[in-house]
Amino acid sequence: MSNVNYNNKTVSDENVKTVLQRVADQLKGDVNVFSGDRSAVPKGGSKTSHHLQGRAADFSVTGYTLQNVFANLKSKKSDIFDSVKKYQVIHHGSHTATGGAHIHIGRYASGSGVSFLIEGLTAKTKGIYTSD
């Protein structure tokens, strides 16, 4: 059985935690969470981060490249995500404007469906989010 290793990080949202466990089960690999809830008040204008709202996790999966994880999340979408909630999945590549390459899953407070975005897969797309 595959597990979700939270590595002392907290993810408050039960829906996101359920999704992470389904990722581990579907991919048969351990999910390693390296960022969850964040509490720091942003200096700038945006306070809309799902992390700040306790509804997001950054992770990788043992034995899989991030590209493979992202592809699996898309192909197994109906097995992993609840159809009545709205999620955002982002593949941050090696050229990311953020701290490092990772998969991000966040949940919106309302709505339904899953949107898949990519960022920083090439130097030209550093910081630029587009649909995939």
Place this chain on the structure above:
Amino acid sequence: MSRLKILLIACVVLSACTHIRAMTSHRYFPLKQGNAWVYDIKLDGKPSGHILQVLVSDVVNESSGQVFVVSEIDESLEPHKRHDQPTTYQSRNTGIFCQESGAYVLPSSLANCQTWQAGPLNTAGMNRVISVDANLEAAGQYFEGCLVVERKEPQFNRRIEFTFASEVGLLRSRFFKLSDSGVTLPYREEILIEFGHLTPPRFLRPPN
């Protein structure tokens, strides 16, 4: 104070607060793929040497309608402290709606003194139009008839003042610590220094 004076003052306040500019929010927040803005960041009144870049990077068709994906790089933050998600907006008949905050950035009709919630919860704070005819110099131009919105966020102990120009968008954001007197200097200011439209969408300046 006489009743007549009170009545006169009430009339003046009421008149100022009902000066309606119908359906203007979409002009003040132009969402078009490829629109890009660059802001200079001042911290505690001093230039930080950092910029904030904003870009409408994609438009996605969802079941609820078109969604505009807005990318942002705040170069005053170290990469590992930057937000790792974009902000997504919908241009609705009822105004410009931010999906992440679950609230309107600007409702469709704007009047002086108009208020609306900054989020679905009562704790999210309130927005209030404090001017519909402000003037501001930014990006080497003088803008007249600007819209100024004040947002009070008690949970973050701050007040933010947003100034928008028609057909350009957000000109300036000023962040203040909340205080009883209300008189404080902004601890952070983002002022527009460049804007444009690029196809394919990309930041106006190569990001660090």
